[in-house]
Amino acid sequence: MESEYGEYGEHAGAADPGTDAATEAFVTHRNLLFTVAYEMLGSAADAEDVLQETWLRWAGVDLGTVRDRRAYLVRITTRQALGRLRALGRRKESYVGSWLPEPLLTAPDVAEDVELADSVSMAMMLVLETLAPTERAVFVLREVFDLGYDEIAEAVDKTPAAVRQIAHRARAHVAARRPRGAVSPAETRGALDAFRRAVETGDLQGLLDLLAPDVVLMGDGGGIRQAVLRPVVGADKVGRLLAAGLGRIAAASLRPAQVNAHPALVVRLDGEVDTVLALRIDDGLITGLYAVRNPQKLSHMGRETALRR
Known part of the structure; x- marks a missing residue:
């Protein structure tokens, strides 16, 4: 460096x-x-x-x-x-299909900072995507990095009073969309392990048992790799789609990794990273599956990225 x-x-x-x-x-x-x-x-x-x-x-x-x-x-x-x-x-x-954040292989110490880990999770990054640019900047600087309103005002070229209003609006927006409750790394790892076992053994019922009724599957191939072009919603539809791909996935190498400060699965084919699969867990069930396959977004999976507040 x-x-x-x-x-x-x-x-x-x-x-x-x-x-x-x-x-x-x-x-x-x-x-x-x-x-x-x-x-x-x-x-x-x-x-x-x-x-x-x-x-x-x-x-x-x-x-x-x-x-x-x-x-x-x-x-x-x-x-x-x-x-x-x-x-x-x-x-x-x-962009062709859904746009997902670029996954990062993160060091274990990032997960120890609970607020930072929450802010860079795939689920939270997708919530931040729903904010307008200035709202996103204000939210990140205030809620994640704890900057004062005066400092933020200089950075976004607004008055401190305007920044306070923007921060209030952004907090309310995020609160309505963020994961419903804090999920421990152990819970996420447990869900991932169960998901991985179901995939590797072809246990469709075991897979369905892990999915929330309103689960959403999103894929990002960027028009380069095959992926679902629109979000797939519902346990039955997501289960059927996963079942159709169980053979291909099971034939690959599935390994757990720390991605965006949370447990995730990395799918490798012939030694190369093919897919990064992150999960969102709510109330013990998988409510979100995010599969990043665009090779242009996988370049940071070869080395750990240091994140700091």
């Missing part, structure tokens, strides 16, 4: 002590900035691009005028992410 941003320092003139200080501050907060961008965008690739843009702007800042380097960097990142989020929204309009 240091070499990555050391290279940035060279581009900006590493002989300048001010540049060294800028590089040090950027590297110190790099994981935090990535997390902010990822939570706003749902795309690791776009979050990395935002970090590049943030560095270019940060390298040109007179550090003598900066009181709080962390806050300043978060402000730059937020503004860059907001612009990209609006462009991403236009891209999603022409």
Whole structure:
């Protein structure tokens, strides 16, 4: 990581002590900035691009005028992410099939921060997708990173009073759509293990017993890999669809992994990641199945991504 941003320092003139200080501050907060961008965008690739843009702007800042380097960097990142989020929204309009967030292989310590883990779960990231860009930025900065209204106002170019209203509206919106109750990692692992056993043994009834009546299956192939183009709703329909694919899935390698700070299954074919399957659990039953198959979204499954608040 240091070499990555050391290279940035060279581009900006590493002989300048001010540049060294800028590089040090950027590297110190790099994981935090990535997390902010990822939570706003749902795309690791776009979050990395935002970090590049943030560095270019940060390298040109007179550090003598900066009181709080962390806050300043978060402000730059937020503004860059907001612009990209609006462009991403236009891209999603022409996306083939459902658009799901890009899954991340996360380190075990991310799950230990319960609030951060909840905020990056696949289910919660999909809830954030239903917010308008500014609402999403305000919600993420306030509820996840606990920034003050004044700081957020500077980042989103609104008054503190307006930010308070936006935050209130966003909280209500999220509360109505977020998972109904906290689910422990042990419960999720238990559901995953049972799901995996049912798939590997072809136990259709065992599979149906795990599904909530209103379960939703979403697939993201991006027009590159086969996937359901629209959400499939209902235990019977989802069960039949899964049953049709049991043979193919069972022939593959299913392994548990920590994805977006929660237990998930990684399906490999011939050693390559084919599908990342995340679950949403409510009241002990599977209410959401999210299958990411678009190969362009699986590049971060080869190494752990550090997320920080």
